[in-house]
Amino acid sequence: MDFNDTKEEADFREEVKTWLKENASKGEKVGGRYDAIDVQEDALSRARDWQAKKAEAGYAAITWPEEFGGLGGTAIQSVIYSQEEAKYNVPTGFFEIGLGMCIPTMMAWATKEQNERFVKPALYGEEVWCQLFSEPSAGSDVAGVRTKAEKDGDDWIINGQKVWTSGAHFSDFGIIVVRTDPNVAKHKGLSFFFLDMKSEGIEVKPIRQLSGGANFNEVFFTDVRVPDSQRLGDVGQGWKVALTTLMNERLAIGVPKSADYSSLTRAAKEVDLNDQPAxxxxxxxxxxxxxxxxxxxxxxxxxxxLTALSKGETPGPESSIGKIVSAPKMQDLASFAMDLQGAAGIINDSEIALLHSIFQSQWLSAAGYRIAGGTDEILRNIVAERVLGLPQDVRVDKAVPFNELPSGR
Amino acid sequence: MNFDFSEDQKMLKEQVSKFLSDNCSLDVARDILESDKTYSEEVWRGLVDLGLTGTAIPEEYGGLGLGALELCVVAEELGRAAAPVPFSSSVYLGTEAIVKYGTDSQKEKWLPKLAVGELISTFALPETNSEPTEKNIKTTFSNGKINGRKIPVADGSCSDIAIVVVKNTDNDHIALTIVDLTSEYVKRNQISTLDPSRDHAEIIFENSDAELMDTGDEGWGAIENILNSAAVLMAFEQIGGAEASLNMAKDYALDRYAFGRQIGSYQAIKHKLADMYVKIELARSNSYYGAMMLNDGGADLKIAAAASRVAATDAYNFAAQESIQTHGGIGFTWEADTQFFYRRSQVLGLALGSSITWKNKLVNQLEEKNIS
Known part of the structure; x- marks a missing residue:
């Protein structure tokens, strides 16, 4: 057992290191997070420049086939690149959803001509994509979307609302799942499109979170016209297309680096409990x-x-436990660290609070991480069903036309 | 990146798994539970015939000369079968102690016999209801004799020799001794424990002959060292048992219907089993690192051993108890097999010291490494 690279991996790592050394800056962190609403234009523009450089060198989509501008490389090469890139302060974060979820869906379902038109500009960072799935009434039950598309000649007219859309405010294109037939059962009445985010009738508004930040949007559709040629999959096949996207989501969603046992250890050395260090x-x-x-x-x-990837094997199901563990840990650990501070634990002023209030801000945002990208509960269902082989829950909505389903708020 | 067992090690695992599924069903554990027998001689003999008792004994002393990683895969399968044999006492503890701290003549005298299963060994540490420490060991060694009482000693009635932790009165240091348990100066009483499918005894030494081992200046550090190795190996045994508990609960959740549907379709059950799975995988990943450190003699062994043990104890205790809960009433009956894992989880979880103790060791290491 060891953590060493194989010969091929070591060679690839060297190649990447050399390229990064010549092309990436180690300077001040520039750019913004893809999910920050107040993203500056120049941050996006710097990110585009870096993305173009990467794409030119083949590192922007290492595992994609060469025909799509990829390197035709392996998953472990992709990991090695990310490990090395993380040592540099390069602007990232604007293109992950597009390249990780939207474009792979396009590759699987769009025409050859459409892919020729859209894949390369996305890969080079010229066009940004977002994913329009969740709705106010369709969260964990994402197939319950109500945003509707109605046929009008060769076009479809979309009306409704999407929510929790990362990056919608700076995206050029989006993929969307909509209801085209409310008279059939939930999963059967969906269709899937891609659309121009600058289309008339689209309005993007930031959502303010309880943590005070605004990292997502709600997107309103009023008579938005989309040509039928931008439909992916058949009418009524939208759920099948959406599953292509969602399969890729599991790879894209994680929890950010957060205060962990080491920060807690540090805090416990700094505060006293019963007149001795906690x-x-x-x-x-x-x-x-x-x-x-x-x-x-x-x-x-x-x-x-990584070992499985390195051997060219499919990783085992153990890779699915990540967010089930890390998101509650973020919240519980922060809560405990505040408890150690007694009454002062409520202070959220980074000038005054212990360790610059990392625990307080983490506690506020952790509540969201237990929900984003699959709630704790949905992720447990996934482990139980896909890993352990337990049966699905009884679905009372399975054989009922969508428009006859009971609904709450 | 090669953070996995080798193909050879996986083959060994398969081989042990096959032997145990053919020869060590839970009926074997039940036979020990319900009889006066201290262990399954047939299963023990089979393990000996496979050479497993000599897995990590150097070839010059009649063993296979393999490493810790091979023992880890064997341990996992023994745990899965809840095998009623003195393997952990004799191999992870007794034999490992002699390999580490035996003098050359002690190695020549004992290891070949342990390798071929002619003798069974154990490790005698605790003496009271308190966790053993450097300060509270009262069994003494002086002039080649020991005096004192050890309780509980795992496999104490069926073992032939014990590595006994003593205070050497000549220098007041903690020391290790090898004692022949069949001597007339050793009194052994089998004791009742949570898990009668494993033998435990009270052992009283009255001027018993003892051979002093060579722990150099290590003192209590030698005890910690032995416990750290055993903790990693036992973690694999715990993971095997935890997985068996999860699988038993899963099978039952698929078979059992309530309110017109499989109970495994209810989220209360699904989430419980998912939580078992998560704890088991966390334990497995920590224990892989423990195995790597043990095999390489890595600097991180102390913290990795503690992490392996804490995680594996948590996983096994949780899986065994929630497996009974998943089964409902039938799981609480004498006839159900859930009890073997419920019993064994506590016995393994306490054998090398409690979670409180190991968590403390873990944080001691964090403090020492000054992580923060």
């Missing part, structure tokens, strides 16, 4: 150990996944 308290130690085994367990689970 780190001396056995309850505190027990909690630190619990989160240590979770954090390290995930780290080494990742190593197991």
């Amino acid at each position: 780190i001396k308290n056995d309850l505190v130690r027990s909690k630190i150990a619990d989160w240590y085994i979770q954090a390290e367990g995930l780290k080494y689970t990742k190593m197991r996944t």
